[in-house]
Amino acid sequence: MLLYEKIANDVSNLIDEGTFKTGDRVPSIRSLSKQMRVSVNTVKEAYALLEDKRIIEAKPQSGYYVAARLPEIPHEPEFKKRELNFSDFSVSDLVLQIMRDSHSEDLIQFGAGMPDHKLLPVAKLNRMLSSESRRYPKESVSYILPLGCEVLRTQVAKHMMKAGCMLRPDEITITNGATEAIYLALQAVCKPGDTVVVESPTYFNFFQMLQDLNLRPLEVPVSYTDGLSLEALSYVLENAKVRACLVIGNFNNPVGISIPDRNKQELIKLLSIYDVPLIEDDVNGDLSYTDERPKVAKAFDTEDNVILCSSFSKTLAPGYRVGWMAAGRHQARVESLKLISNIATPTPVQLAIAEFLANGGYEHHLRSIRRVYAKKAAQMAEAVARHFPDGTRITRLKGGHTLWIELPGNIDTVAFYDKAIKSGITIAPGTVFSMTDRFSHFIRLNAASWFEKVEWAVETLGLIIKGLKTTKGTH
Ligand SMILES: Cc1ncc(COP(=O)(O)O)c(C=O)c1O
Numbered sequence: 381m382l383l384y385e386k387i388a389n390d391v392s393n394l395i396d397e398g399t400f401k402t403g404d405r406v407p408s409i410r411s412l413s414k415q416m417r418v419s420v421n422t423v424k425e426a427y428a429l430l431e432d433k434r435i436i437e438a439k440p441q442s443g444y445y446v447a448a449r450l451p452e453i454p455h456e457p458e459f460k461k462r463e464l465n466f467s468d469f470s471v472s473d474l475v476l477q478i479m480r481d482s483h484s485e486d487l488i489q490f491g492a493g494m495p496d497h498k499l500l501p502v503a504k505l506n507r508m509l510s511s512e513s514r515r516y517p518k519e520s521v522s523y524i525l526p527l528g529c530e531v532l533r534t535q536v537a538k539h540m541m542k543a544g545c546m547l548r549p550d551e552i553t554i555t556n557g558a559t560e561a562i563y564l565a566l567q568a569v570c571k572p573g574d575t576v577v578v579e580s581p582t583y584f585n586f587f588q589m590l591q592d593l594n595l596r597p598l599e600v601p602v603s604y605t606d607g608l609s610l611e612a613l614s615y616v617l618e619n620a621k622v623r624a625c626l627v628i629g630n631f632n633n634p635v636g637i638s639i640p641d642r643n644k645q646e647l648i649k650l651l652s653i654y655d656v657p658l659i660e661d662d663v664n665g666d667l668s669y670t671d672e673r674p675k676v677a678k679a680f681d682t683e684d685n686v687i688l689c690s691s692f693s694k695t696l697a698p699g700y701r702v703g704w705m706a707a708g709r710h711q712a713r714v715e716s717l718k719l720i721s722n723i724a725t726p727t728p729v730q731l732a733i734a735e736f737l738a739n740g741g742y743e744h745h746l747r748s749i750r751r752v753y754a755k756k757a758a759q760m761a762e763a764v765a766r767h768f769p770d771g772t773r774i775t776r777l778k779g780g781h782t783l784w785i786e787l788p789g790n791i792d793t794v795a796f797y798d799k800a801i802k803s804g805i806t807i808a809p810g811t812v813f814s815m816t817d818r819f820s821h822f823i824r825l826n827a828a829s830w831f832e833k834v835e836w837a838v839e840t841l842g843l844i845i846k847g848l849k850t851t852k853g854t855h
Contacts, residue, residue: 383418384425391426392435395446406436406444434776437758440671440751448762454773454786457580457601457818459612464620469597469815471587474794478584481806488837489829491797491806493583493633493782495694496756496828499749504740505697505732512731520728526718528554528704529730535737536704543665544679545688551706553714554725557698558663561689561705563589564717565659566624568710569687570595574623577616579608581784581813581822583633583661586626598622599814604775604784607632607639610646617654624657630674631664631780634813634824636757638778644677652683657710662690663703666746668779669754684708692733694780695746700729753781753828760830760838767835767842781828787821791848796823799844805837 381389391412394400407415413423427444430436437447482492513520519529527533533549540547555561570576572594578586580599590597598620600612608627616622627647630638639647651658660677668674678688687710691703702725707714718724736742757777764774764785771788787793793809800807810822 384422384429387412387416387418387423387426388429391430395435400446402446402448404446405442406446408443438670439754440669440747448758448765450761450765450774450776451771452773453604453775454784454822456604459601459609459615460816461615463599463816464616469587469591471584471591471815472812474797474809475584475588475812478806478808478812481801484806486804487801488805488834490825490837490841491808493808493824493826494698494828495781496752499752499828500697501736501740501745502697505700505736508735508740509728509732512735513728516727516731520731522727524724524727526553526715526724528552528725529727529734531738532702532730532734533704535734539737539742540676540706542673543662544675545706547706551708551711553705553707553711553718554730555689555691555703555705555718556701556722556725557693557703558661558689558691559585559589559703560701560718560721561691561703562586562626562659562661563593564714564721565687565689565705565707565710566590566593566595566626567717568707568713569657569659570623575620577613577622577625577656579627579632580816581634581810581819582626583628584808584812587815595623597815599816602632602635602637604635604637606643607637608643608647610643610650613647614650617650617656622654622656624659625651626659626661627677628661628664629677630662631667631778633664633780634782634808635775635784636777636780636782637775638674639677641675641680644675645680648677648680648683648685652685655685658686660686660688662688663694664780665690666695667750667753667781669750669757669777671747671750674779678706681708695742695749696733696736697729700733701725702729702733750779753779756830757781757783757827759832760825760827763830763835763838764825764842767839769842769846777827781826783825783827785823785825787823787845789821791821791845793820793823796841796844796848799848800841803840803844805841807841 409423413420436444533552537547575596579602678686688706773786775784797809808824810819
């Protein structure tokens with residue numbers, strides 16, 4: 381056993397014996413290195429090992445703490461070769477129902493993936509909306525070009541340097557949310573009947589867009605540690621005619637996992653061999669639980685093969701509908717599509733967001749919401765562990781706010797959805813995140829809606845599941 385492994389073992393034993401309990405701070409790296417007379421790097425390695433094993437967790441600017449004993453992570457989806465030959469698909473009406481239910485004030489909202497509205501800087505944005513409309517009286521009410529306001533494009537370009545991405549303002553198009561950006565990207569690169577690789581599971585609206593554009597999704601499984609499976613992707617590219625690949629590279633929805641940098645590089649290499657453009661959705665990229673913002677795949681795009689799409693819906697104001705895209709060589713086509721569909725995104729909201737990025741303390745805002753989401757996700761996962769039946773499995777989040785949960789046995793999560801609604805709680809059943817049935821016993825819960833007073837709702841969900849569990853069997 382190497383020295384750092386021995387130290388990790390000693391700390392782990394102290395936790396097992398109860399010297400340090402869940403939530404306790406463990407000695408800092410420096411103090412443990414002094415106590416044990418080993419180098420700081422050795423303790424760092426020991427702590428990294430304990431973090432990988434989820435025994436301790438780092439809290440930004442605070443230190444290392446004993447992590448809650450959470451259930452294991454879910455079983456990973458497997459790639460089935462027969463899915464290469466899938467035929468028709470049809471998006472369930474449940475998606476619309478979930479959206480409708482997400483607007484009911486009477487329900488506890490664990491279903492839709494909305495941000496916590498209390499964390500949105502409403503007062504500041506309101507002030508900026510009015511000050512910027514006064515500052516630009518003519519522009520704020522006039523037609524503008526499809527690319528959108530230059531002040532905002534400049535701020536987006538500056539911000540994306542933190543994601544390793546060097547963009548010029550004139551390479552960016554402002555859109556009505558990431559939704560429009562992705563829709564335009566699909567329209568720009570695909571023709572009806574084409575096949576588009578998506579992650580399995582993935583954000584349910586993608587299937588609606590694909591259906592609407594008469595495109596066919598081909599699902600490639602997501603590993604719960606490394607994101608999109610490159611092995612499965614390579615098989616798919618070799619054996620099917622794929623027109624585009626649509627991924628959520630950072631803190632994806634619903635799993636919450638990011639593709640590591642080395643895999644992002646591999647992904648880009650692989651796609652360029654087959655000349656398949658990557659459409660990258662980065663709506664959650666700013667919601668990392670550590671202060672290190674993950675890079676986007678576009679940062680590694682040397683061949684101009686990535687269309688990067690994002691928005692301010694998760695961090696500032698989903699209702700403003702301000703998103704953006706960097707479409708690279710497809711930009712002229714995107715501009716013309718944007719012009720045809722709605723000319724441009726409304727100006728006042730663009731100006732307000734630009735001002736927030738320039739002078740509103742966006743980085744400070746991000747640091748504080750990241751901390752809150754990290755805490756909410758940890759507390760909600762612990763509540764799920766307390767109240768859901770044995771055998772429940774949960775992914776570990778490093779950013780974003782959706783928990784991906786595998787339920788034991790053959791639980792039908794659509795039936796679960798109906799019962800949960802009757803008890804005043806929304807959930808998102810796993811079936812809507814795939815056109816296959818591989819996630820029918822999964823649910824996604826939105827940790828943004830968690831606070832301690834709603835623990836009763838998690839407990840109620842646990843009771844409903846226990847009542848639903850009629851057949852035995854595992855997946
Ligand atoms: C992965 C992902 N992409 C896109 C969107 C939609 O973003 P926007 O509101 O900017 O259109 C969402 C919203 O939940 C999402 O989770």
